Amino acid sequence: VLARVKLVDANGLALTCFAFSTWLFFAFLCNIDEVGGKNNGVFYMGDMLSWGVSMGLLISGVVQGLNGDHLGFTSYVFHAAILGTIGRNFKLAVSLEPNAAPFHIVGFFCCAAAWFNCIFTVMAFRVANMFGVLYASVGLMFLLVGLNFEKLLSDAEDPIDKTGDYIAGASCLVVSLQCCYLIFPVMTGRGKIV
Numbered sequence: 221v222l223a224r225v226k227l228v229d230a231n232g233l234a235l236t237c238f239a240f241s242t243w244l245f246f247a248f249l250c251n252i253d254e255v256g257g258k259n260n261g262v263f264y265m266g267d268m269l270s271w272g273v274s275m276g277l278l279i280s281g282v283v284q285g286l287n288g289d290h291l292g293f294t295s296y297v298f299h300a301a302i303l304g305t306i307g308r309n310f311k312l313a314v315s316l317e318p319n320a321a322p323f324h325i326v327g328f329f330c331c332a333a334a335w336f337n338c339i340f341t342v343m344a345f346r347v348a349n350m351f352g353v354l355y356a357s358v359g360l361m362f363l364l365v366g367l368n369f370e371k372l373l374s375d376a377e378d379p380i381d382k383t384g385d386y387i388a389g390a391s392c393l394v395v396s397l398q399c400c401y402l403i404f405p406v407m408t409g410r411g412k413i414v
Contacts, residue, residue: 227286232407234280234296238358239399241273241303242392245365249389251382262310269307274300291343295336295355302333323369330366334359348413354398361391 244265247255255262277300284292309326337359345352365388367373373384405411 227283229287229406230280230283230296231292232403233276234284234292235399235403235406237273237276237280238299239396239403241269242361242396242399244268245392246389246396249365249368249385249392251385262313266307266309266311270304270311271307274304274307276300277303291340291347295340298333298336302329305329327366327369330362330369334363334366337362350402350413354395354402357391357395357398361388361395364388364391 246252248262248265277296281293281296281300284296306326306329309323313323337355341352341355341359344355364373368384368388371384373387375381375383402413405413
């Protein structure tokens with residue numbers, strides 16, 4: 221007697237983790253309610269990314285892998301790794317402040333993530349156009365965040381120039397809103413996923 225185990229679909233959990241993490245980056249980069257300043261949300265952001273988001277994405281990736289979803293497995297496990305690593309780097313930067321080094325290596329990592337998301341975009345368009353658009357937006361977001369971490373979107377000589385933060389933060393907001401929209405049709409089966 222063969223039994224087949226049907227696992228739940230974990231795409232909703234992954235979208236929730238992506239929505240939450242990109243909202244965190246938006247709030248941090250655009251300094252919403254001074255979370256990047258006197259209200260120091262960065263200290264808590266490290267644990268949220270290292271544990272909450274990365275564990276949710278890792279679980280989603282494993283479940284989707286067991287369901288035979290090659291894209292879900294690969295992209296969710298990869299994003300768990302990169303977001304967990306960024307979270308750990310934030311935690312170190314806060315503990316070492318003001319002696320913390322710039323995030324240049326994290327910026328390079330984010331630029332590599334942008335390239336991997338280009339590959340995920342091609343795979344996602346085979347599933348649904350909306351997922352392809354989401355992965356393309358994620359790729360652009362990682363590129364902008366990476367360039368911002370490398371201080372290439374602002375005047376590196378001007379410590380109060382936040383142009384790069386706002387550009388990267390806006391891209392994070394766009395991705396967060398896309399994920400928040402897609403959670404409904406993915407979780408309920410209602411609405412359109414084109």
